[in-house]
Amino acid sequence: MSQPALLRLAKVSKRYGTVQANKEIDLEVHSGSIHAVLGENGAGKSTLMKLIYGVEQPDAGHIYWNGQEVHLARPSDAQALGIGMVFQHFSLFETLSVVQNVSLMIPGKPADLAQKISDLGDQFGLSVDPHAMVHRLSVGERQRVEIIRCLLLNPKLLILDEPTSVLPPQSVRRLFETLRKLQAEGMAILFISHKLDEIRELCDTASVLRSGEVTGRVDPREHDARSLAQLMIGREMPNVAHAAPRPPREERLRLNALSHPRASRFGTTLEGIDLKLRSGEIVGIAGISGNGQQELAALISGETRAQEPGMIEIMGKKVGHLGPMARRKLGFAFVPEERLGRGAVPEMSLADNSLLTAHSRNMLSRGFIRRSVERAFTRECIDAFDVRTPGPDAEAGAMSGGNLQKFILGREIMLNPDVMLVSQPTWGVDIGAATAIRRRLLDMRDQGCAILVISEEMDELFEMCSKLHVLHKGHLSSALDAAETSPQEIGRYMIGAAT
Amino acid sequence: MKLRLIRRDSASRLAMFTAPVLALVFTCLASLVLFAALGKDAGAALHALLLKPFLSWYSFSEVLLKMAPLLLIAQGLAIGFRANVFNIGAEGQFIVGALCASALPVYFPDGDFPMMLPAMIAFGALGGTVYALIAAALRTRFGASEILVTLMMALIAVQILNYLLLGPWKDPRGFNFPQTVMFPDNALLPILFDGTRTNISLIFSLLASLFAYLMMQHHFRGYQLRTAGLAPRAALYAGFSAPRMVWLGLGLGGLAAGIAGASEVAGPLGQLQRSVTSGYGYAAIIVAYVGGLNPLGIIASSFLISVIYIGGDSATVSARLPVAAVEVFQGLLLFFYLLTFTLIRYRIEFSRKVPA
Numbered sequence: 073m074s075q076p077a078l079l080r081l082a083k084v085s086k087r088y089g090t091v092q093a094n095k096e097i098d099l100e101v102h103s104g105s106i107h108a109v110l111g112e113n114g115a116g117k118s119t120l121m122k123l124i125y126g127v128e129q130p131d132a133g134h135i136y137w138n139g140q141e142v143h144l145a146r147p148s149d150a151q152a153l154g155i156g157m158v159f160q161h162f163s164l165f166e167t168l169s170v171v172q173n174v175s176l177m178i179p180g181k182p183a184d185l186a187q188k189i190s191d192l193g194d195q196f197g198l199s200v201d202p203h204a205m206v207h208r209l210s211v212g213e214r215q216r217v218e219i220i221r222c223l224l225l226n227p228k229l230l231i232l233d234e235p236t237s238v239l240p241p242q243s244v245r246r247l248f249e250t251l252r253k254l255q256a257e258g259m260a261i262l263f264i265s266h267k268l269d270e271i272r273e274l275c276d277t278a279s280v281l282r283s284g285e286v287t288g289r290v291d292p293r294e295h296d297a298r299s300l301a302q303l304m305i306g307r308e309m310p311n312v313a314h315a316a317p318r319p320p321r322e323e324r325l326r327l328n329a330l331s332h333p334r335a336s337r338f339g340t341t342l343e344g345i346d347l348k349l350r351s352g353e354i355v356g357i358a359g360i361s362g363n364g365q366q367e368l369a370a371l372i373s374g375e376t377r378a379q380e381p382g383m384i385e386i387m388g389k390k391v392g393h394l395g396p397m398a399r400r401k402l403g404f405a406f407v408p409e410e411r412l413g414r415g416a417v418p419e420m421s422l423a424d425n426s427l428l429t430a431h432s433r434n435m436l437s438r439g440f441i442r443r444s445v446e447r448a449f450t451r452e453c454i455d456a457f458d459v460r461t462p463g464p465d466a467e468a469g470a471m472s473g474g475n476l477q478k479f480i481l482g483r484e485i486m487l488n489p490d491v492m493l494v495s496q497p498t499w500g501v502d503i504g505a506a507t508a509i510r511r512r513l514l515d516m517r518d519q520g521c522a523i524l525v526i527s528e529e530m531d532e533l534f535e536m537c538s539k540l541h542v543l544h545k546g547h548l549s550s551a552l553d554a555a556e557t558s559p560q561e562i563g564r565y566m567i568g569a570a571t
Numbered sequence: 572m573k574l575r576l577i578r579r580d581s582a583s584r585l586a587m588f589t590a591p592v593l594a595l596v597f598t599c600l601a602s603l604v605l606f607a608a609l610g611k612d613a614g615a616a617l618h619a620l621l622l623k624p625f626l627s628w629y630s631f632s633e634v635l636l637k638m639a640p641l642l643l644i645a646q647g648l649a650i651g652f653r654a655n656v657f658n659i660g661a662e663g664q665f666i667v668g669a670l671c672a673s674a675l676p677v678y679f680p681d682g683d684f685p686m687m688l689p690a691m692i693a694f695g696a697l698g699g700t701v702y703a704l705i706a707a708a709l710r711t712r713f714g715a716s717e718i719l720v721t722l723m724m725a726l727i728a729v730q731i732l733n734y735l736l737l738g739p740w741k742d743p744r745g746f747n748f749p750q751t752v753m754f755p756d757n758a759l760l761p762i763l764f765d766g767t768r769t770n771i772s773l774i775f776s777l778l779a780s781l782f783a784y785l786m787m788q789h790h791f792r793g794y795q796l797r798t799a800g801l802a803p804r805a806a807l808y809a810g811f812s813a814p815r816m817v818w819l820g821l822g823l824g825g826l827a828a829g830i831a832g833a834s835e836v837a838g839p840l841g842q843l844q845r846s847v848t849s850g851y852g853y854a855a856i857i858v859a860y861v862g863g864l865n866p867l868g869i870i871a872s873s874f875l876i877s878v879i880y881i882g883g884d885s886a887t888v889s890a891r892l893p894v895a896a897v898e899v900f901q902g903l904l905l906f907f908y909l910l911t912f913t914l915i916r917y918r919i920e921f922s923r924k925v926p927a
Contacts, residue, residue, distance in 0.1 A: 088577075375807050396810030408808055417802040427794060428809045439791050470578070 076139035078103050078260050079124065079155075079229055084133030086119050093119040095284045096133070101229060106251060106261045108271040108292060110304055111281035112502035117264050120281070121231055124262070125157045126150040156222030157231040162214050166207035166338060170200060170217050178224045185224075192220050196250045207338055210567070211360050212243035219250070230254065231262045236270055237528070240360060241563040248274055266304070266503070268297040280304055305503055317517060317538055320350035324491045324522035325404075326385040330378060332371055334546075340364035342371070345548040347524075347541065349491065354513065354523040356537035357548070358530060358562050361496075364546040365526050366409070369495045372524070373406040374399045386491055400429065403490035407481050409499060409526075411473060415480040418469025422461065422479060423450045425468050430483055449486065457482030458508060474505035481509055485516060492516065495526045510536055530559050544568050576917040586914045591861070591871070594908040601907075602900050611890055619886035620900065624878045630885070632767030634877045636839060639769075640665075640831040642776040642873035644855035646783040647827025649864040651820030653787065654796040655803065658706070658821055660721030661828040662852025663728035664699040668832025670732060671698030673751060673843040675758065677740050682755030691758060692833050699829015700822050702728070707821040711814040717821060729848055736845060750844035760838045772834035777870075779827060784866035796820065828852060854880075857901075861908050879904070 077100040086094040094116045101107045111117045122128040124135070126144030134141050137153050144150050147157075164173050171186045178185060186202035193199040198216040206214060215235065222230060232251075236244045251261055251274065265271055271278055272292045280288035280303040288303040330345040342364050349355050359365065370376040371384065378384050378392030385391065387402045396406075412418045416425045423446050427435055435445045450464040459479045461471060468476055477497070484492065494513065498506035513536060517523055526543075527533050533540055534554060542549040542565035549565050564570040599617060606613035624630050644661050651658045658664075672695035675684055684690065706724065709715040736749035745752070760770040787793035799806040799816040806813065831851065836843050858876050862869030883897035 373808070374810065395812070396808065398810070400810065406808070410804070413802045414804040414808045417798055417805045419801050420798075424794070427791075428798065428805060431791060436791050440785075440789050441791060441794065 075102075077101060077136070078138060080136040080139075081124070082134045082136070084120075084123060084130045084135065086116075086123060086128065086130050088119075092284050094123065094130070097281075097284075097286055099279055099286070101260045101262060103228065103260050104255055104258045105277055106255050106263055106275045108275035108278040109262060109264045109281060110266065110268075110271055110278050110292075110300065112266060112304060112504075115281040115304075115502075116284040117281055118233065119284075121157065121233060121262070121264060124150070125155060125231060151225055151227075154226065154228035155231065156225055156227035156229070157233070158215065158218045158222055158235060159233050162218055164206045164214055164217060167205070169203050169205050170209075171202040173206060173217065174202075174221050174224065177221060188224060189220055192223055196223070196253050197246060198223075198250055210243075211362070212239055212246070212567075215239070215243075215247070216250075223254075227259070229260045229262065231264070233264045234266075235263070236265065236267060240566040241530070241559055242567060242569075244270070268292075268300045268304075271300070272297065282306055301503070317354075318352055320353035320522075320538075321520070323348055323350050324387055325349040325372070325524060327372075328383055328385070330368075330371065330383045332367060332376070332379065334367070335376075340367055340546045342367055342546045346550075347548065348551075349522045349524050351490070351520050351522050352517060353539065354517050354525060354537045355539045355541070355551070356533035356554070357524065357526045357541050357543050358533050359528070359543035359566055361528055363543050365495070365543060367546075368543065368548075369406075369408065369493060369526060372493050373404075373408070400432070400487075403488075405429070405484040405487050405489035405492045407477075407484050407492070407494045407497065409496035411476045411480055412469060416468040416476060419467060421465045421467055422454070422459075423447050423464040425479070426450045426453065426464075426483055428483075430487060433487065453479060453482040453486055456486075457512070473499075474501040477501050478505055478509065481512065485512060489521060491522045491524075493524045493526070497525060497527065498529060498532060506532075530562060533562075534559070542566055544571075547571070575920045576913065577920050578917055579915075583915055583918075586911075587863075590911040590914055591875075591908065593911045593914075594904060595875075597907040597911070598900065598904045601903050602896075605899065605903075606890075606892065606896065609893075609896060611892055611896075616886050616890040616892050616896075619889045619892075620879060620882035620897070622882075623885045623889070624881045629767060630881055632764055632769045634874070634881050635763075635769045635773055636767070637877040637880050638873050639773040639776045639838075640835060640851045641855050641858050641877060642870060643772070643779050643831045643834075644824075644828045644851060645858035645862065645869045645873055646776070646779045646866060647824040648855055649859040649862070649866070649869055650783060650787065650793075650796060651824045652859055653793075653800045653864050654816045654820045655800040656817050656820030656824075657718045658703060658721050658824040659718050659856065660703075660706070660723070660725035660728075660852065661824060661855055662848065662850065663721065663725030664702045664825040664828035665832040665835070665852045666725070666728040666732050666848060667702040668695035668699035668829030669836045669843060669847045670728075670735065670832075671695050671829070672833030673740070673754075673836050676754040677751050677843070680752045680755060682757040687755075687757045688760065688837065691837055692830060695829045695833025696826050697829065699825040699827070699832060701825070703821045703825025703828070704818065707818045710817050710821075717817070721821075725852065732843075732845070732848065736843065740843065742842075748844075751842050753842050754837065758837055759841060760834060768839050770834070770838045772831070772838055775830060775834065776873075779830075780866050780870055783869075787866055792819070828855075857905055861905060863912070876901075 079101040081097055081099040083096040084094060085096055097120060109117050123130050126147045126149045171182050174185055175182055189202040198220055200213050200216045235247060255261060263275055275292050278290050278292040279286055327345050327347040330342060332342045334341040340363060371378055374394055374396040381390040381392040383392045386399055386404050389402060391399050408414045426446055426449050430449055433449060435442055447464050454461060457478045460475050497509050513523055537554050539551045540554050541551055542562055544566060603613045606616045624634050648658055648661055672691040675687060675691050706717045706720040709720050710717045740751050742750055742752045760772055763769045763771055763773060795811040796816055799811060835847055840847060858873045859869060862872035879901055886892040886897060887894055
């Protein structure tokens, strides 16, 4: 190419303590290209983007913009060059309107900005009402606001960090159309993802990151998902083929017209939720987070008490009025979506974190903690669930998300539950660990456990579940047979187009 | 050059021991400058503050006397603090404990009450506990902040004390001083070492420390309290009852403060007088935190703070240090301690890279 690359990174390295997050990364991004940065969680994608966006500075290496070397000390430096970034977690104020949110970053009269927002919306398929309050917007709309906010700064390079992880399939389609229009206008786009199919569909170049290094530079359209995955994880893609489920048996969890008012303005009111879960089956609840998932999980676990005992039945007993400990005694176990601060205490050792829910496993003698039992349990959990850690004394807060999730899941499985609720089992977990986690859940099912999985990842739900529900705005759809429905149908329920 | 704090993989044991030492060194350096700026003999002031308490058996026994209530109250408070239950008004529970214990010798001034001393301690313990539990009831029932409630109840306790000393409990032969009769002998705690004022309340405090150690480090109840403090949502997830933590945290704090109050009137004071409000309840908060809320650490910190108290008294006399300067010294110590305490969980990283 005669023209210099819009952005070029030469041997850029970044180290955090003992962790080499990025090692001698070379990267070239050209105008009019959608460039994928592909890698597992922890591969160094986020660090790399922070370096490009000026949030962090590299320890070594050079960054060139249109052939000129640049030093990006802060995000405003990057913005001044024409780099915009849409973060995975949105940074919008829920209590303000769209145009108010935009005006916090972009100078101009609100009326003018509202006009520009509408114009950009028409031009790139990013329609959103400038005067709507953000807390009323769907996730897809919020993302559009974030993108518009970036576009108003006239960027030449747009960075999108895992933009599809929160979107239903229909919104993903729409986002891709927008990105293609931006590409046609000559914009360069850095698209960060670990979803191979999306990258193959959208991107023309892909840089694959593994353990902080670039392990491949490919045209993703010429590779299948399997070979991309191999580049990404460095070995054969683990296979999750599993025996077909046996017919489910007795009922173990039942929700009877479960309704619960929201606790705050930004919570979700649950209305008339019915659900049955039987021994030997995995039932999935699909839907975008924020539609009542947290509220529902807390009601089933007992962290929130139901309004009437009969609204929730575990092992045939009415438990709506009981707390988590009493429900656990009936054979219930729960893996929450937040690992640090809820599923585990960050400042405590893994051994002490075993005690959190496994204290009934002979760990107490007259209320005194039996350290040897506690440690033996923890060791067993570490070994059986392949938790990568120095040992039972390591603090939970120092572990990676995937490892901690394996530990928490292992702890709950070792309780031998009859009913298990697993919320977002593979959020922020790398492919290897996610596969291991799913296989464990299928093993549990085969041993007769009744498992309810709440997840945003539709592939995961289709892989494990025999029945699917969709939670949308506090309403739960009726059960759909996983073998007969399709992601498109689930997607319609997710955005409320079907009920 | 840039300074950054990096979280350690696990708490550093070395830093746990060096943090208090470093804090002491920094405090001494800062106060040397301060005392010199005040035109005082800084060397003599530090000598009086830190060394004099060890130079005679009597001053050392006074350190132990001061240490007893500080240690006892701090152990009780630390249990609550570990569970994020902030009992700031131990002073009030201390006073109420002293009041309840004094009721017996005031109404039986000749000592003709069976088991006088044990009954006084029990009254004090009960009084302090009940007084603290009022805050627990308001917190669990109405969500009232225990920080505000305990603090305001401490002010109320002072007024009750004033009322009793100026009115019904005033010693009729006390020349109108606001104090009760001198307690009979069987209402006084036995002296531990002859020729000193150190009494067996020091043993109560050490027993309380042992109890706190066993409960907080080795018992499931203590584990629940710690979990509630470190990660309230994890405690909720595990099903540990949050209201029970509040009742327990405040109740044990009040119990310890009540016993300390009873020991104060049955010990060095020998009567109920206004000076019972000497600030032990507030100082114990500092003791608890300087001790890292750890039962063993609190033994060390209560000793250290007592040394500084006794040393401070002698420094105002021998080095002519103003009382405010002694208080600044104590404040500096806490400040530097909190600063160095960070090093237990974090390490400092210097990066030479100058941002462009």
